Amino acid sequence: MFDNLVRFIREQYRTEEFIPLHAPVFKGNERRYVLDTIDSTFVSSVGAFVDQFEREMAAYTGSPRAVATVNGTAALHVALQLAGVRTGELVVTQALTFVATCNAIAYCGAEPVFVDVDRHTMGLSPRALDAWLQENARRDDDGLCRTRKDDKVVRACLPMHTFGHPVDIDALLEVCERWNLALVEDAAESLGSLYKGRHTGTFGMLGTLSFNGNKIITTGGGGMILADEAIGARAKHLTTTAKKPHPYEFVHDEIGYNYRLPNLNAALGCAQLESLDGYVAAKRVLAGRYADLLEGSGLLFVREPEDCRSNYWLNAVICDDGAQRDALLKATNDKGVMTRPIWALMNRLPAYAGCRRDSLANAEWLEARVVNLPSSVLPEFLP
Numbered sequence: 001m002f003d004n005l006v007r008f009i010r011e012q013y014r015t016e017e018f019i020p021l022h023a024p025v026f027k028g029n030e031r032r033y034v035l036d037t038i039d040s041t042f043v044s045s046v047g048a049f050v051d052q053f054e055r056e057m058a059a060y061t062g063s064p065r066a067v068a069t070v071n072g073t074a075a076l077h078v079a080l081q082l083a084g085v086r087t088g089e090l091v092v093t094q095a096l097t098f099v100a101t102c103n104a105i106a107y108c109g110a111e112p113v114f115v116d117v118d119r120h121t122m123g124l125s126p127r128a129l130d131a132w133l134q135e136n137a138r139r140d141d142d143g144l145c146r147t148r149k150d151d152k153v154v155r156a157c158l159p160m161h162t163f164g165h166p167v168d169i170d171a172l173l174e175v176c177e178r179w180n181l182a183l184v185e186d187a188a189e190s191l192g193s194l195y196k197g198r199h200t201g202t203f204g205m206l207g208t209l210s211f212n213g214n215k216i217i218t219t220g221g222g223g224m225i226l227a228d229e230a231i232g233a234r235a236k237h238l239t240t241t242a243k244k245p246h247p248y249e250f251v252h253d254e255i256g257y258n259y260r261l262p263n264l265n266a267a268l269g270c271a272q273l274e275s276l277d278g279y280v281a282a283k284r285v286l287a288g289r290y291a292d293l294l295e296g297s298g299l300l301f302v303r304e305p306e307d308c309r310s311n312y313w314l315n316a317v318i319c320d321d322g323a324q325r326d327a328l329l330k331a332t333n334d335k336g337v338m339t340r341p342i343w344a345l346m347n348r349l350p351a352y353a354g355c356r357r358d359s360l361a362n363a364e365w366l367e368a369r370v371v372n373l374p375s376s377v378l379p380e381f382l383p
Contacts, residue, residue: 001297002331005373008293009337012286014379021338022314023376024218027383028275033267040263045240047263053270057224060273061191061199063207065232067225068261068269069239072188072210075223076104078238078259079206082231083182085110085155090147090356092132092181093158094124095345096363101160101186102346110155114347114357121305122316122342122366123167124159130175132358137179145179156182161190161200163372164216164313165304169195169203176204184208188223191216192280192311201226206235211265216279216313217272219265280311282381287312290373299328302370315373316342322368329371342370 013019037043050068058066069075085091087109093101095114105112116128133145137154140146145154157176159167169185176183187193187201188210194200201207211222225235237243242256261269287310291301300318304310319325325341332339345360345367346352 001299002328004297005293005299005328006332006335006337008289009332009374012289012378013374013376018336019338019374020376021340021372021374022214024213025275025279025377025382026271029271030268033271034264037264037267043264044262045260047266049263049266049270050261053219053261053266053273054224056270056273057209058226060276061202061209061226063199063202063226064228065226065235067227067232067235067239068266069223069225069259070261071221072208072212072223073100073104074239074257074259075208075210075225076100076184076186076188077107078235078257079184079208079225079227080104080108080110080156080158081238082227082234083156083184083205085182086153089153089155091156091158092124092129092154094160094363095347095357095360096122096162096343096366097160097186097346098188098343099346099349100188101158102349102352105158106351112158112346112352112355113154114345114352114355114360114363116358116360116362117162117366118168119362119366121165121167122162122302122370123165124157124172125362126168126171126175128358128362129157129172130178133175133179136356139180143180145181154179154181156184158184158186160186160188161193163302163316164190164193164311165302166190166193166195166200166308166310168305169200173203187226188212189215189313190311192276194309196307206231211269211272216283216311217269217276219261219269219272222261222265222269278381279377282377283312283375284310285381286375286378287315290315290317298324313375315375317371317373318366319369319371325369325371338374340372342367342372
């Protein structure tokens with residue numbers, strides 16, 4: 001089975017060389033836009049490409065406002081602050097995620113609470129969220145959600161759209177509204193993914209994107225905050241060191257952050273965005289081919305949830321058990337085809353080992369079985 005998979009992947013990528021998990025593509029206007037930036041000398045956080053990238057990303061996602069940041073973690077940090085998260089409060093999230101999700105919570109001085117995921121989305125489960133709140137929380141006289149045990153404020157809910165597959169966002173919104181939680185979407189992996197025809201990252205109070213080198217489009221490093229006009233204006237102010245506009249004076253009216261995306265990176269992003277629709281289409285073709293190949297093979301291909309369009313950022317399979325997972329990882333990597341397991345659960349990391357959590361039964365089940373397959377845009381779809 002594994003030999004057939006390796007052969008198939010090599011046929012798709014038309015090479016006997018090493019095949020990475022996800023490589024960036026620079027076949028459009030990237031070089032020209034970056035050289036334009038260098039020629040202009042505006043390579044830092046002030047420049048035309050930053051404004052253009054924000055406008056075009058807002059238009060693409062349908063968000064009223066988009067604010068570019070130096071990376072996705074910075075975007076998530078500021079988004080949580082704007083959602084009201086403060087020191088000593090709790091944010092409910094999933095243990096099955098990349099560590100940046102939890103680090104952003106910690107940057108706010110808050111603590112993550114880990115609840116289970118749904119197997120079909122690999123994202124935060126609305127049912128697990130509601131069950132944890134029913135057992136552990138209450139609404140006080142002011143409407144705040146607080147823990148029964150120690151009266152801590154539960155301020156927000158932070159789901160992540162795993163590998164580009166949208167979570168059950170409608171159901172999460174219903175639970176959050178009932179419990180007065182701010183919903184912030186970690187859409188770092190899901191640029192180009194739709195839930196019931198609407199772009200991920202636009203359902204909650206705020207959403208965030210990432211343009212790291214391994215994402216579907218890249219700015220080298222970079223992120224984006226998606227929000228309404230009012231919150232977006234606040235986000236832009238905070239991420240530009242809270243500097244008030246003035247012809248020459250330096251006036252900073254609160255503690256801000258030097259989180260703005262440089263113009264040089266934004267130029268790369270503008271060029272990448274021109275190719276995004278083609279990348280999504282190409283990756284969906286590859287996902288379909290994987291699904292056809294693996295039908296009845298003993299490896300379960302992870303498909304997009306119902307009523308969703310996934311960007312299939314990273315294709316994934318679910319193995320029968322941990323032994324099969326380890327065998328698949330060894331067989332592919334030994335032959336120069338990069339595959340990777342899903343992340344270790346956040347509660348297993350020393351920094352978050354003492355955090356509150358539920359049973360995490362589905363998260364543990366997936367942790368032991370999921371493997372990511374090469375997912376770069378295929379050569380046949382490149383110019």
